Amino acid sequence: MFRVGNGIDFHKLIHEPFRPLMLAGVEVPSEYALLGHSDADVLLHAVADAILGALSLGDIGQHYPDNDASIKNISSSIIVRKCLSLAKEKGWSLVNVDCTYVGDLPKINPIRAQLISSLAAILYLPEDCVSIKATTSEGMGALGRSEGVMVMATALLEKSKN
Ligand SMILES: [Zn+2]
Structure with missing residues (x-):
């Protein structure tokens, strides 16, 4: 038995050399954040959000409201691991994830292998079950003006054997 979920997220890009730019748990060298x-x-x-979607457990904003001071600057790997434990409690395990990054800044092609390795470790998955693709919006709209980036993700979950 399988379940699929999707997730989409946007964040604004700001010129901030002293705030780390985090992607897939990796601190990406950039003067932007x-x-x-x-x-x-x-x-x-x-x-x-893709994992929560597959579980029909709402979205990340319900579990981690952005007005909750206790999670300010929380590492998002903690959020993902929490979603994995919610899946495990309900008897589901992650099979694979596929992500598409849309943005001009930062370029992720040069660091894609590093991002995949980090994401695989966070998800306890082999690297060949983790995909990160990249594209641009061809200069159109806010993403094309590098005002922010967007990521779409799909996750497949399988009912655990035991
Ligand atoms: Zn977000």
């Missing part, structure tokens, strides 16, 4: 209440890891947020 993503704005958000947590560490603003847009890729992990999309993955968390």
